[in-house]
Amino acid sequence: MLNDNRIRIITGHYGSGKTEFSVNYAVKLAEQGKKVAIADLDVVNPYFRTREKIDFLTEKGIKVLGSSIKGLAADVPAVSPEILAPIQDKSYQLILDVGGDPIGAKALGRYHNYFIEDEYDMFFVLNANRPETQTPEKAIQYLKEIETASRARVTGLINNTHLLKSTTVDEVLKGQKLVKEVSERLNIPIKYVAAIESVARELPKDIEGEILPIKMYMREEWMM
Protein backbone atom coordinates (compact mmCIF):
# COMPACT_ATOMS: atom_id res chain seq x y z
CA MET A 1 0.00 0.00 0.00
CA LEU A 2 1.13 3.52 -0.93
CA ASN A 3 4.22 1.96 -2.43
CA ASP A 4 4.76 4.73 -4.93
CA ASN A 5 7.92 6.58 -5.89
CA ARG A 6 9.49 8.74 -3.18
CA ILE A 7 8.20 12.07 -4.43
CA ARG A 8 4.45 12.11 -5.00
CA ILE A 9 3.04 15.17 -6.71
CA ILE A 10 -0.70 15.59 -6.30
CA THR A 11 -2.45 17.70 -8.94
CA GLY A 12 -6.01 18.22 -10.13
CA HIS A 13 -8.69 20.86 -10.44
CA TYR A 14 -9.54 22.75 -7.29
CA GLY A 15 -12.46 20.96 -5.69
CA SER A 16 -11.23 17.62 -7.00
CA GLY A 17 -10.20 16.82 -3.43
CA LYS A 18 -6.42 17.04 -3.88
CA THR A 19 -5.70 18.44 -0.47
CA GLU A 20 -7.98 15.99 1.33
CA PHE A 21 -6.35 13.16 -0.65
CA SER A 22 -2.83 14.48 0.10
CA VAL A 23 -3.49 14.81 3.81
CA ASN A 24 -5.05 11.34 4.04
CA TYR A 25 -2.21 9.83 2.03
CA ALA A 26 0.38 11.49 4.25
CA VAL A 27 -1.33 10.32 7.44
CA LYS A 28 -1.54 6.72 6.20
CA LEU A 29 2.09 6.80 5.14
CA ALA A 30 3.15 8.14 8.54
CA GLU A 31 1.11 5.41 10.21
CA GLN A 32 3.29 2.89 8.35
CA GLY A 33 6.22 4.36 10.25
CA LYS A 34 7.66 6.29 7.31
CA LYS A 35 9.43 9.64 7.58
CA VAL A 36 6.92 11.86 5.79
CA ALA A 37 6.91 15.46 4.64
CA ILE A 38 3.98 17.24 3.01
CA ALA A 39 4.57 20.46 1.12
CA ASP A 40 1.77 22.88 0.34
CA LEU A 41 2.55 24.44 -3.02
CA ASP A 42 -0.90 25.97 -3.36
CA VAL A 43 -0.44 29.56 -4.45
CA VAL A 44 -3.99 29.78 -5.82
CA ASN A 45 -6.48 29.03 -3.05
CA PRO A 46 -6.69 31.29 -0.03
CA TYR A 47 -8.80 28.85 2.05
CA PHE A 48 -8.82 25.12 2.90
CA ARG A 49 -5.09 24.56 2.46
CA THR A 50 -2.84 21.88 3.92
CA ARG A 51 -1.04 24.43 6.06
CA GLU A 52 -4.26 24.98 8.08
CA LYS A 53 -3.79 21.47 9.46
CA ILE A 54 -0.19 22.00 10.55
CA ASP A 55 -0.82 21.17 14.24
CA PHE A 56 -2.71 17.99 13.45
CA LEU A 57 -0.13 16.78 10.93
CA THR A 58 2.86 17.68 13.08
CA GLU A 59 1.32 15.62 15.88
CA LYS A 60 1.26 12.68 13.48
CA GLY A 61 5.01 13.15 12.96
CA ILE A 62 4.61 14.70 9.53
CA LYS A 63 6.77 17.64 8.49
CA VAL A 64 4.58 20.39 6.99
CA LEU A 65 6.06 22.96 4.61
CA GLY A 66 4.12 25.88 3.23
CA SER A 67 4.56 29.55 2.60
CA SER A 68 7.72 31.34 3.60
CA ILE A 69 5.41 33.99 5.00
CA LYS A 70 4.21 33.20 8.48
CA GLY A 71 0.51 33.33 9.17
CA LEU A 72 -2.11 31.13 7.58
CA ALA A 73 -4.19 33.84 6.11
CA ALA A 74 -1.84 35.49 3.63
CA ASP A 75 -2.86 35.46 -0.03
CA VAL A 76 0.74 35.97 -1.08
CA PRO A 77 2.05 33.48 -3.64
CA ALA A 78 5.17 32.62 -1.66
CA VAL A 79 6.62 29.14 -1.36
CA SER A 80 9.11 28.23 1.35
CA PRO A 81 12.73 27.54 0.30
CA GLU A 82 12.62 24.73 2.89
CA ILE A 83 10.66 22.64 0.39
CA LEU A 84 13.97 21.84 -1.32
CA ALA A 85 15.16 19.95 1.76
CA PRO A 86 12.82 16.92 1.53
CA ILE A 87 13.08 17.02 -2.27
CA GLN A 88 16.86 16.50 -1.98
CA ASP A 89 16.95 14.45 1.24
CA LYS A 90 16.17 10.92 0.11
CA SER A 91 15.30 9.75 3.61
CA TYR A 92 11.96 11.59 3.21
CA GLN A 93 8.79 10.30 1.65
CA LEU A 94 7.41 13.50 0.14
CA ILE A 95 3.94 14.61 -0.87
CA LEU A 96 3.61 17.80 -2.88
CA ASP A 97 0.10 19.27 -2.76
CA VAL A 98 -0.07 21.51 -5.81
CA GLY A 99 -2.45 24.43 -6.51
CA GLY A 100 -5.64 23.57 -8.29
CA ASP A 101 -5.12 24.64 -11.89
CA PRO A 102 -2.42 25.13 -14.54
CA ILE A 103 -1.49 28.44 -12.89
CA GLY A 104 -1.07 26.63 -9.57
CA ALA A 105 0.99 23.93 -11.23
CA LYS A 106 3.49 26.54 -12.41
CA ALA A 107 4.92 26.65 -8.88
CA LEU A 108 6.03 23.09 -9.48
CA GLY A 109 8.04 23.91 -12.61
CA ARG A 110 10.79 25.41 -10.46
CA TYR A 111 11.64 21.91 -9.16
CA HIS A 112 11.42 20.09 -12.49
CA ASN A 113 15.07 18.98 -12.58
CA TYR A 114 14.43 16.88 -9.48
CA PHE A 115 11.61 15.01 -11.15
CA ILE A 116 13.58 12.17 -12.68
CA GLU A 117 11.74 9.14 -14.04
CA ASP A 118 11.20 6.41 -11.45
CA GLU A 119 11.94 8.84 -8.63
CA TYR A 120 8.63 10.65 -8.66
CA ASP A 121 4.96 10.03 -9.30
CA MET A 122 2.54 12.68 -10.39
CA PHE A 123 -1.06 11.84 -9.65
CA PHE A 124 -3.97 13.57 -11.32
CA VAL A 125 -7.02 13.67 -9.04
CA LEU A 126 -10.34 13.58 -10.88
CA ASN A 127 -13.80 14.39 -9.59
CA ALA A 128 -16.49 13.73 -12.21
CA ASN A 129 -18.79 16.14 -10.37
CA ARG A 130 -16.61 19.14 -11.13
CA PRO A 131 -18.04 20.85 -14.23
CA GLU A 132 -14.56 21.55 -15.69
CA THR A 133 -13.55 17.89 -15.70
CA GLN A 134 -16.86 16.14 -16.37
CA THR A 135 -16.04 14.66 -19.77
CA PRO A 136 -12.93 12.70 -20.83
CA GLU A 137 -12.09 15.45 -23.35
CA LYS A 138 -12.22 18.21 -20.73
CA ALA A 139 -10.32 16.11 -18.18
CA ILE A 140 -7.59 15.24 -20.69
CA GLN A 141 -7.21 18.87 -21.76
CA TYR A 142 -6.89 19.88 -18.13
CA LEU A 143 -4.36 17.15 -17.44
CA LYS A 144 -2.26 18.24 -20.43
CA GLU A 145 -2.33 21.88 -19.33
CA ILE A 146 -1.12 20.87 -15.88
CA GLU A 147 1.67 18.74 -17.39
CA THR A 148 2.81 21.66 -19.54
CA ALA A 149 2.76 24.17 -16.69
CA SER A 150 4.50 21.86 -14.23
CA ARG A 151 7.00 20.41 -16.73
CA ALA A 152 6.28 16.92 -15.37
CA ARG A 153 4.35 13.85 -16.59
CA VAL A 154 1.26 12.41 -14.95
CA THR A 155 2.04 8.82 -13.93
CA GLY A 156 -1.23 7.83 -12.27
CA LEU A 157 -4.90 8.75 -12.09
CA ILE A 158 -7.00 8.98 -8.95
CA ASN A 159 -10.74 8.65 -8.97
CA ASN A 160 -11.87 10.96 -6.21
CA THR A 161 -15.41 11.55 -7.48
CA HIS A 162 -17.48 12.85 -4.58
CA LEU A 163 -20.31 15.07 -3.40
CA LEU A 164 -18.69 15.61 0.01
CA LYS A 165 -20.57 13.90 2.85
CA SER A 166 -23.45 12.95 0.52
CA THR A 167 -21.24 10.81 -1.75
CA THR A 168 -22.71 7.43 -2.76
CA VAL A 169 -21.21 4.29 -4.30
CA ASP A 170 -22.96 5.19 -7.58
CA GLU A 171 -21.19 8.55 -7.65
CA VAL A 172 -17.80 6.87 -7.29
CA LEU A 173 -18.66 4.33 -10.01
CA LYS A 174 -19.82 7.14 -12.30
CA GLY A 175 -16.40 8.72 -11.76
CA GLN A 176 -14.66 5.41 -12.32
CA LYS A 177 -16.14 5.29 -15.83
CA LEU A 178 -14.69 8.73 -16.61
CA VAL A 179 -11.30 7.91 -15.11
CA LYS A 180 -11.20 4.58 -16.98
CA GLU A 181 -11.86 6.39 -20.25
CA VAL A 182 -9.06 8.89 -19.55
CA SER A 183 -6.79 6.03 -18.49
CA GLU A 184 -7.34 4.10 -21.72
CA ARG A 185 -6.94 7.09 -23.99
CA LEU A 186 -3.71 8.26 -22.35
CA ASN A 187 -2.40 4.88 -21.25
CA ILE A 188 -1.97 6.08 -17.67
CA PRO A 189 -2.97 3.62 -14.89
CA ILE A 190 -5.68 4.24 -12.31
CA LYS A 191 -3.68 4.20 -9.07
CA TYR A 192 -6.28 4.93 -6.38
CA VAL A 193 -10.00 5.18 -5.84
CA ALA A 194 -10.56 7.48 -2.89
CA ALA A 195 -13.88 7.72 -1.03
CA ILE A 196 -15.21 8.50 2.42
CA GLU A 197 -14.95 5.44 4.68
CA SER A 198 -18.64 4.50 4.62
CA VAL A 199 -18.61 4.46 0.80
CA ALA A 200 -15.15 2.87 0.47
CA ARG A 201 -16.40 -0.18 2.39
CA GLU A 202 -19.20 -0.73 -0.14
CA LEU A 203 -17.11 -0.42 -3.31
CA PRO A 204 -16.64 -3.54 -5.47
CA LYS A 205 -13.38 -5.20 -4.43
CA ASP A 206 -12.27 -5.75 -8.04
CA ILE A 207 -12.41 -2.05 -8.90
CA GLU A 208 -9.34 -0.91 -10.82
CA GLY A 209 -6.96 0.97 -8.51
CA GLU A 210 -6.34 0.64 -4.80
CA ILE A 211 -9.24 1.76 -2.60
CA LEU A 212 -8.17 4.57 -0.26
CA PRO A 213 -10.71 5.29 2.50
CA ILE A 214 -10.76 9.01 3.25
CA LYS A 215 -11.39 10.87 6.50
CA MET A 216 -12.59 14.41 5.87
CA TYR A 217 -9.91 16.27 7.79
CA MET A 218 -10.41 19.53 5.93
CA ARG A 219 -14.19 19.91 6.60
CA GLU A 220 -15.54 21.26 9.86
CA GLU A 221 -18.32 19.17 11.40
CA TRP A 222 -20.98 21.78 10.54
CA MET A 223 -20.09 21.59 6.84
CA MET A 224 -21.80 19.35 4.30
Place this chain on the structure above:
Amino acid sequence: MGKILMKGNEAIGAAAIKAGCKYFFGYPITPQNELPEYMSRELPKVGGVFLQAESEVAAINMVYGAAGAGARVMTSSSSPGIALKQEGISYIAGAELPCVIVNIVRGGPGLGGIQPAQSDYYQATRGGGNGDYRHVVYAPATLQETVDLVMEAFDVADMYRIPVMVIGDGMIGQMMEPVEFKEPKKRELPPKDWATDGTKGEREPNIINSLFIDPQELEDHVWKLEKKHELIKQNETRYEEYNLEDAEVVVVAYGTTSRVVKNAIAKCEEEGIKVGLIRPITLWPFPEEAFDKINENAKGVLTVEMSTGQMIDDVKIAVKGKHPVYFHGRTGGMVPDPRDIVAEIKKIAGGEK
Protein backbone atom coordinates in the same frame (compact mmCIF):
# COMPACT_ATOMS: atom_id res chain seq x y z
CA MET B 1 -29.14 18.07 -14.80
CA GLY B 2 -28.11 16.54 -11.46
CA LYS B 3 -26.01 18.09 -8.78
CA ILE B 4 -22.51 19.28 -9.51
CA LEU B 5 -19.81 20.35 -7.13
CA MET B 6 -18.90 24.01 -7.31
CA LYS B 7 -16.94 26.54 -5.36
CA GLY B 8 -19.18 29.31 -4.01
CA ASN B 9 -17.66 32.07 -6.12
CA GLU B 10 -18.03 30.06 -9.33
CA ALA B 11 -21.58 29.06 -8.42
CA ILE B 12 -22.52 32.74 -8.01
CA GLY B 13 -21.15 33.46 -11.50
CA ALA B 14 -22.97 30.50 -13.03
CA ALA B 15 -26.24 31.49 -11.34
CA ALA B 16 -25.91 35.08 -12.58
CA ILE B 17 -25.38 33.96 -16.17
CA LYS B 18 -28.35 31.58 -15.90
CA ALA B 19 -30.41 34.55 -14.69
CA GLY B 20 -29.51 36.47 -17.85
CA CYS B 21 -26.69 38.62 -16.53
CA LYS B 22 -24.72 39.81 -19.55
CA TYR B 23 -22.31 42.32 -18.04
CA PHE B 24 -19.83 42.15 -15.22
CA PHE B 25 -17.58 44.99 -14.11
CA GLY B 26 -15.23 44.47 -11.22
CA TYR B 27 -11.81 44.63 -9.71
CA PRO B 28 -10.02 41.70 -8.07
CA ILE B 29 -9.84 41.14 -4.32
CA THR B 30 -9.56 38.00 -2.19
CA PRO B 31 -11.67 36.02 -1.23
CA GLN B 32 -13.97 36.57 -4.23
CA ASN B 33 -11.49 36.32 -7.11
CA GLU B 34 -12.87 33.11 -8.59
CA LEU B 35 -16.07 35.02 -9.39
CA PRO B 36 -14.60 37.61 -11.78
CA GLU B 37 -12.30 34.88 -13.09
CA TYR B 38 -15.34 32.72 -13.88
CA MET B 39 -17.14 35.65 -15.51
CA SER B 40 -14.10 36.53 -17.63
CA ARG B 41 -14.13 32.98 -18.99
CA GLU B 42 -17.87 32.39 -19.32
CA LEU B 43 -19.51 35.74 -20.19
CA PRO B 44 -17.95 36.02 -23.68
CA LYS B 45 -19.42 32.56 -24.47
CA VAL B 46 -22.95 33.93 -24.02
CA GLY B 47 -22.32 37.16 -25.92
CA GLY B 48 -21.74 39.14 -22.75
CA VAL B 49 -18.92 41.39 -21.61
CA PHE B 50 -16.52 41.02 -18.71
CA LEU B 51 -14.47 44.08 -17.96
CA GLN B 52 -11.83 44.45 -15.30
CA ALA B 53 -12.13 48.10 -14.39
CA GLU B 54 -9.26 50.28 -13.19
CA SER B 55 -10.85 50.48 -9.74
CA GLU B 56 -13.93 49.55 -7.74
CA VAL B 57 -15.23 53.10 -8.17
CA ALA B 58 -14.99 52.78 -11.95
CA ALA B 59 -16.61 49.33 -11.86
CA ILE B 60 -19.70 50.44 -9.94
CA ASN B 61 -20.14 53.41 -12.28
CA MET B 62 -19.98 51.04 -15.26
CA VAL B 63 -22.72 49.07 -13.52
CA TYR B 64 -24.67 52.35 -13.21
CA GLY B 65 -24.32 52.90 -16.96
CA ALA B 66 -25.24 49.37 -18.00
CA ALA B 67 -28.19 49.27 -15.60
CA GLY B 68 -29.37 52.62 -16.97
CA ALA B 69 -29.35 51.12 -20.45
CA GLY B 70 -31.61 48.32 -19.17
CA ALA B 71 -29.10 45.45 -19.06
CA ARG B 72 -28.83 42.78 -16.40
CA VAL B 73 -25.52 43.63 -14.77
CA MET B 74 -23.51 42.59 -11.76
CA THR B 75 -20.41 43.56 -9.84
CA SER B 76 -18.69 41.80 -6.98
CA SER B 77 -16.01 42.58 -4.46
CA SER B 78 -15.04 42.00 -0.87
CA SER B 79 -15.42 44.36 2.09
CA PRO B 80 -12.92 47.20 1.43
CA GLY B 81 -13.83 47.05 -2.26
CA ILE B 82 -17.53 47.35 -1.43
CA ALA B 83 -16.66 50.34 0.74
CA LEU B 84 -15.25 52.01 -2.36
CA LYS B 85 -18.44 51.29 -4.31
CA GLN B 86 -20.76 53.01 -1.84
CA GLU B 87 -21.00 56.30 -3.70
CA GLY B 88 -22.06 54.49 -6.86
CA ILE B 89 -24.58 52.35 -4.98
CA SER B 90 -26.21 55.49 -3.58
CA TYR B 91 -26.40 56.99 -7.10
CA ILE B 92 -27.87 53.77 -8.49
CA ALA B 93 -30.46 53.70 -5.70
CA GLY B 94 -31.23 57.38 -6.29
CA ALA B 95 -31.64 56.83 -10.02
CA GLU B 96 -33.80 53.74 -9.32
CA LEU B 97 -31.74 51.27 -11.30
CA PRO B 98 -31.68 47.50 -10.94
CA CYS B 99 -28.37 45.71 -10.44
CA VAL B 100 -26.83 42.96 -8.35
CA ILE B 101 -23.85 43.56 -6.07
CA VAL B 102 -22.05 40.65 -4.43
CA ASN B 103 -20.00 41.13 -1.27
CA ILE B 104 -17.89 38.16 -0.16
CA VAL B 105 -17.01 39.56 3.24
CA ARG B 106 -13.55 39.45 4.79
CA GLY B 107 -12.34 40.76 8.12
CA GLY B 108 -11.92 44.51 8.65
CA PRO B 109 -11.67 47.41 9.33
CA GLY B 110 -9.37 48.75 6.64
CA LEU B 111 -7.65 46.09 4.60
CA GLY B 112 -8.28 43.68 7.48
CA GLY B 113 -7.64 40.09 6.47
CA ILE B 114 -8.82 37.59 3.90
CA GLN B 115 -10.62 35.15 6.17
CA PRO B 116 -14.44 35.01 6.55
CA ALA B 117 -16.30 37.69 8.49
CA GLN B 118 -19.74 39.26 8.94
CA SER B 119 -18.50 42.65 9.98
CA ASP B 120 -20.09 44.42 6.99
CA TYR B 121 -23.64 44.12 8.39
CA TYR B 122 -23.82 47.84 9.08
CA GLN B 123 -22.30 48.66 5.70
CA ALA B 124 -24.85 46.44 3.93
CA THR B 125 -27.99 47.39 5.86
CA ARG B 126 -27.27 50.99 6.84
CA GLY B 127 -25.38 51.86 3.70
CA GLY B 128 -22.08 53.64 3.42
CA GLY B 129 -23.56 55.87 0.75
CA ASN B 130 -25.40 59.11 1.37
CA GLY B 131 -29.07 59.88 1.48
CA ASP B 132 -32.40 58.24 2.24
CA TYR B 133 -31.95 54.95 0.46
CA ARG B 134 -32.20 51.24 1.11
CA HIS B 135 -31.30 48.19 -0.88
CA VAL B 136 -32.28 44.56 -0.54
CA VAL B 137 -29.65 42.34 1.14
CA TYR B 138 -29.76 38.56 0.76
CA ALA B 139 -27.61 36.47 3.10
CA PRO B 140 -27.53 32.84 1.95
CA ALA B 141 -26.24 30.07 4.22
CA THR B 142 -25.54 27.26 1.74
CA LEU B 143 -24.30 27.24 -1.83
CA GLN B 144 -27.66 25.95 -3.04
CA GLU B 145 -29.37 28.89 -1.37
CA THR B 146 -26.70 31.22 -2.79
CA VAL B 147 -27.45 30.03 -6.31
CA ASP B 148 -31.21 30.35 -5.79
CA LEU B 149 -30.96 33.84 -4.29
CA VAL B 150 -28.54 35.18 -6.91
CA MET B 151 -31.04 34.17 -9.60
CA GLU B 152 -33.90 35.72 -7.68
CA ALA B 153 -31.87 38.86 -6.94
CA PHE B 154 -31.95 39.85 -10.61
CA ASP B 155 -35.76 39.54 -10.70
CA VAL B 156 -36.22 41.49 -7.47
CA ALA B 157 -33.87 44.21 -8.74
CA ASP B 158 -35.88 44.55 -11.96
CA MET B 159 -39.22 44.33 -10.22
CA TYR B 160 -38.57 47.23 -7.82
CA ARG B 161 -35.83 49.06 -9.76
CA ILE B 162 -33.46 48.80 -6.83
CA PRO B 163 -29.91 47.53 -6.23
CA VAL B 164 -29.85 44.10 -4.60
CA MET B 165 -26.86 42.94 -2.60
CA VAL B 166 -26.00 39.30 -2.03
CA ILE B 167 -23.73 39.02 0.98
CA GLY B 168 -21.73 35.95 1.88
CA ASP B 169 -18.80 35.62 4.19
CA GLY B 170 -15.54 34.33 2.71
CA MET B 171 -16.57 30.79 3.61
CA ILE B 172 -19.55 30.98 1.21
CA GLY B 173 -17.22 32.16 -1.55
CA GLN B 174 -14.51 29.58 -0.97
CA MET B 175 -16.45 26.51 0.10
CA MET B 176 -17.27 23.62 -2.22
CA GLU B 177 -20.79 22.22 -2.14
CA PRO B 178 -23.18 20.37 -4.43
CA VAL B 179 -25.57 22.68 -6.31
CA GLU B 180 -28.23 22.46 -8.95
CA PHE B 181 -29.73 25.26 -10.99
CA LYS B 182 -33.50 25.66 -10.76
CA GLU B 183 -35.70 28.36 -12.28
CA PRO B 184 -36.79 30.91 -9.67
CA LYS B 185 -40.54 31.43 -9.23
CA LYS B 186 -41.99 33.36 -12.15
CA ARG B 187 -42.56 37.03 -11.53
CA GLU B 188 -44.46 39.47 -13.72
CA LEU B 189 -41.67 41.96 -14.40
CA PRO B 190 -42.50 45.49 -15.56
CA PRO B 191 -41.11 46.57 -18.95
CA LYS B 192 -37.93 48.67 -18.79
CA ASP B 193 -39.56 51.64 -20.55
CA TRP B 194 -37.36 53.99 -18.53
CA ALA B 195 -34.05 52.69 -19.97
CA THR B 196 -31.75 54.85 -22.08
CA ASP B 197 -31.63 52.33 -24.89
CA GLY B 198 -32.27 54.64 -27.83
CA THR B 199 -35.44 56.56 -28.74
CA LYS B 200 -35.46 55.24 -32.33
CA GLY B 201 -37.10 58.62 -33.04
CA GLU B 202 -40.30 57.27 -31.49
CA ARG B 203 -40.28 58.81 -28.02
CA GLU B 204 -38.76 61.53 -25.87
CA PRO B 205 -35.30 60.66 -24.51
CA ASN B 206 -35.25 58.89 -21.14
CA ILE B 207 -33.01 60.44 -18.53
CA ILE B 208 -31.16 58.52 -15.81
CA ASN B 209 -30.37 60.88 -12.97
CA SER B 210 -30.10 61.23 -9.20
CA LEU B 211 -29.89 65.04 -9.08
CA PHE B 212 -32.96 67.01 -7.97
CA ILE B 213 -32.21 70.69 -7.41
CA ASP B 214 -35.74 71.63 -6.37
CA PRO B 215 -36.19 70.53 -2.73
CA GLN B 216 -39.89 69.76 -3.17
CA GLU B 217 -39.06 67.59 -6.15
CA LEU B 218 -36.37 65.77 -4.16
CA GLU B 219 -38.69 65.26 -1.20
CA ASP B 220 -41.34 63.79 -3.49
CA HIS B 221 -38.73 61.50 -5.03
CA VAL B 222 -37.43 60.33 -1.66
CA TRP B 223 -40.96 59.57 -0.37
CA LYS B 224 -41.61 57.66 -3.57
CA LEU B 225 -38.50 55.56 -2.82
CA GLU B 226 -39.69 55.10 0.74
CA LYS B 227 -43.07 53.79 -0.45
CA LYS B 228 -41.17 51.29 -2.54
CA HIS B 229 -39.12 50.26 0.50
CA GLU B 230 -42.34 49.62 2.43
CA LEU B 231 -43.64 47.45 -0.39
CA ILE B 232 -40.42 45.43 -0.38
CA LYS B 233 -40.71 44.97 3.39
CA GLN B 234 -44.21 43.55 2.91
CA ASN B 235 -43.42 41.29 -0.02
CA GLU B 236 -39.79 40.27 0.08
CA THR B 237 -38.83 39.73 3.73
CA ARG B 238 -37.42 36.22 4.07
CA TYR B 239 -36.32 34.15 7.04
CA GLU B 240 -36.12 30.64 8.39
CA GLU B 241 -37.59 29.90 11.80
CA TYR B 242 -37.30 26.86 14.00
CA ASN B 243 -39.06 25.91 17.22
CA LEU B 244 -40.01 29.43 18.37
CA GLU B 245 -43.17 28.15 20.11
CA ASP B 246 -41.47 26.33 22.95
CA ALA B 247 -37.78 27.25 22.85
CA GLU B 248 -36.09 28.14 26.11
CA VAL B 249 -33.47 30.09 24.19
CA VAL B 250 -33.75 31.49 20.65
CA VAL B 251 -30.58 31.97 18.64
CA VAL B 252 -30.37 34.50 15.81
CA ALA B 253 -27.72 33.98 13.14
CA TYR B 254 -27.31 34.29 9.38
CA GLY B 255 -25.02 32.90 6.69
CA THR B 256 -22.25 30.48 7.63
CA THR B 257 -22.72 31.28 11.31
CA SER B 258 -26.28 29.91 11.19
CA ARG B 259 -24.86 26.53 10.16
CA VAL B 260 -22.51 26.44 13.11
CA VAL B 261 -25.50 27.45 15.27
CA LYS B 262 -27.64 24.60 13.86
CA ASN B 263 -24.88 22.21 14.85
CA ALA B 264 -24.91 23.69 18.36
CA ILE B 265 -28.72 23.46 18.54
CA ALA B 266 -28.57 19.74 17.67
CA LYS B 267 -26.05 19.21 20.48
CA CYS B 268 -28.33 21.06 22.95
CA GLU B 269 -31.34 19.00 21.89
CA GLU B 270 -29.41 15.82 22.63
CA GLU B 271 -29.17 17.12 26.18
CA GLY B 272 -32.86 18.03 26.34
CA ILE B 273 -32.51 21.81 26.01
CA LYS B 274 -35.08 23.32 23.65
CA VAL B 275 -33.47 25.90 21.39
CA GLY B 276 -35.12 27.92 18.64
CA LEU B 277 -33.61 29.66 15.65
CA ILE B 278 -34.33 32.75 13.62
CA ARG B 279 -32.19 32.89 10.51
CA PRO B 280 -32.66 36.12 8.55
CA ILE B 281 -32.36 35.39 4.81
CA THR B 282 -32.92 39.06 4.03
CA LEU B 283 -30.83 41.31 6.27
CA TRP B 284 -32.77 44.21 4.80
CA PRO B 285 -35.68 43.97 5.14
CA PHE B 286 -34.93 42.53 8.57
CA PRO B 287 -37.52 39.88 9.53
CA GLU B 288 -38.92 41.70 12.58
CA GLU B 289 -42.18 39.72 12.43
CA ALA B 290 -40.34 36.47 13.29
CA PHE B 291 -39.52 37.83 16.75
CA ASP B 292 -43.22 38.28 17.59
CA LYS B 293 -43.53 34.48 17.38
CA ILE B 294 -41.08 33.82 20.22
CA ASN B 295 -42.94 32.29 23.15
CA GLU B 296 -43.36 34.43 26.28
CA ASN B 297 -41.43 32.04 28.49
CA ALA B 298 -38.22 32.10 26.47
CA LYS B 299 -35.35 33.04 28.73
CA GLY B 300 -33.42 35.00 26.19
CA VAL B 301 -32.38 35.67 22.62
CA LEU B 302 -28.77 34.96 21.68
CA THR B 303 -27.29 36.69 18.65
CA VAL B 304 -24.26 34.98 17.13
CA GLU B 305 -22.19 36.82 14.55
CA MET B 306 -18.74 36.87 13.03
CA SER B 307 -18.36 40.47 14.20
CA THR B 308 -18.23 42.30 17.51
CA GLY B 309 -22.00 42.76 17.32
CA GLN B 310 -23.79 44.54 14.49
CA MET B 311 -27.00 42.63 13.69
CA ILE B 312 -27.70 42.70 17.43
CA ASP B 313 -29.03 46.25 16.97
CA ASP B 314 -31.77 44.97 14.66
CA VAL B 315 -32.42 42.05 17.00
CA LYS B 316 -32.96 44.46 19.90
CA ILE B 317 -35.35 46.58 17.82
CA ALA B 318 -37.29 43.45 16.82
CA VAL B 319 -37.38 41.93 20.32
CA LYS B 320 -38.98 45.19 21.58
CA GLY B 321 -37.61 44.65 25.08
CA LYS B 322 -39.68 41.48 25.62
CA HIS B 323 -36.66 39.24 26.23
CA PRO B 324 -33.08 39.82 27.30
CA VAL B 325 -30.73 39.87 24.30
CA TYR B 326 -27.29 38.25 24.56
CA PHE B 327 -24.35 38.18 22.18
CA HIS B 328 -21.62 35.78 21.16
CA GLY B 329 -19.19 36.72 18.43
CA ARG B 330 -15.88 35.90 16.85
CA THR B 331 -14.28 38.31 14.43
CA GLY B 332 -11.22 39.06 12.32
CA GLY B 333 -11.64 35.86 10.31
CA MET B 334 -12.33 33.45 13.17
CA VAL B 335 -15.37 31.17 12.83
CA PRO B 336 -17.43 30.49 15.99
CA ASP B 337 -17.03 27.04 17.51
CA PRO B 338 -20.26 25.08 18.11
CA ARG B 339 -19.05 24.16 21.63
CA ASP B 340 -18.76 27.82 22.65
CA ILE B 341 -22.29 28.49 21.38
CA VAL B 342 -23.60 25.49 23.35
CA ALA B 343 -21.95 26.94 26.48
CA GLU B 344 -23.63 30.34 25.88
CA ILE B 345 -27.02 28.71 25.34
CA LYS B 346 -26.66 26.72 28.55
CA LYS B 347 -25.75 29.85 30.50
CA ILE B 348 -28.94 31.56 29.30
CA ALA B 349 -31.12 28.46 29.76
CA GLY B 350 -29.77 28.07 33.30
CA GLY B 351 -30.78 31.61 34.05
CA GLU B 352 -27.31 32.73 35.06
CA LYS B 353 -26.31 36.32 34.52
